Amino acid sequence: MQVAVDGPASAGKSTVAKIIAKKLSYVYIDTGAMYRACTVIARNHKLDYGDEAGILQAIDEDGIELKSEHGEQKVYVAGKDVSKEIRTPEISANVSQVSALPKVREKMVSLQRQMAGKTDVIMDGRDIGTTVLPDAEVKIFLVASARSRAERRLLDFKERGIESNQTVDEIEQDIAARDYKDSHRKISPLKKADDAIEIDTTNMSIEQVVDAILAEIEKSQKNF
Secondary structure, eight states, rough: OOEEEETTTTSSSHHHHHHHHHTTTTEEEHHHHHHHHHHHHHHTTTTTTHHHHHHHHHHHHEEEEEETTTTTEEEEETTEEETTTGGSHHHOOOOHHHHHHHHHHHHHHHHHHHHTTOOOEEEEEESSIIIISTTTTTTEEEEEOHHHHHHHHHHHHHHOOOOOOOHHHHHHHHHHHHHHHHOOOOSSSOOOOOTEEEEEEOOOOOOHHHHHHHHHHHHHHOOO
């Protein structure tokens, strides 16, 4: 069983996908974290975020690993845990540029498909239902207002202990700019798959979103 969860930044994809993976004993794959790790690698190597060849070489040198530790997905770059680092404002501001690089996407999509393999997976990102797992049995597209996503992002910073001087208004502007970049990139743009179920999470609790997706998975399992 493959479950694809797509949507814009801070729509709640990772939060609900983690919960569902735990409930169903599925493997959870956060593809956004992989592109963030690529962005960390570019920064660590002092590369321009548009230097495709340089970033690809640096990815090969450092390596990216996703590990499950105590029920949480951890991201490692060059053997170092960067799970907190990839969520900082600097990385958030530049990940769209790195993730739009065609050969970087090609490399990450190949890795993501290998990870999905033949096991039950729930994978979240921007292009899972359209590009990475086009044959997924369940495709969900989460949306929410930019304001509510900005508020969630600020709360997430506080919960992770990430220092940020940004106001909610500034975060909202950043999110709107990222939405535009992600939906207008030439390679695998953020887009709802034709057969995806759209869920607006603006006024929903996490539990309500989880229940809505579980209901869709249950429906699909009957025909699986």
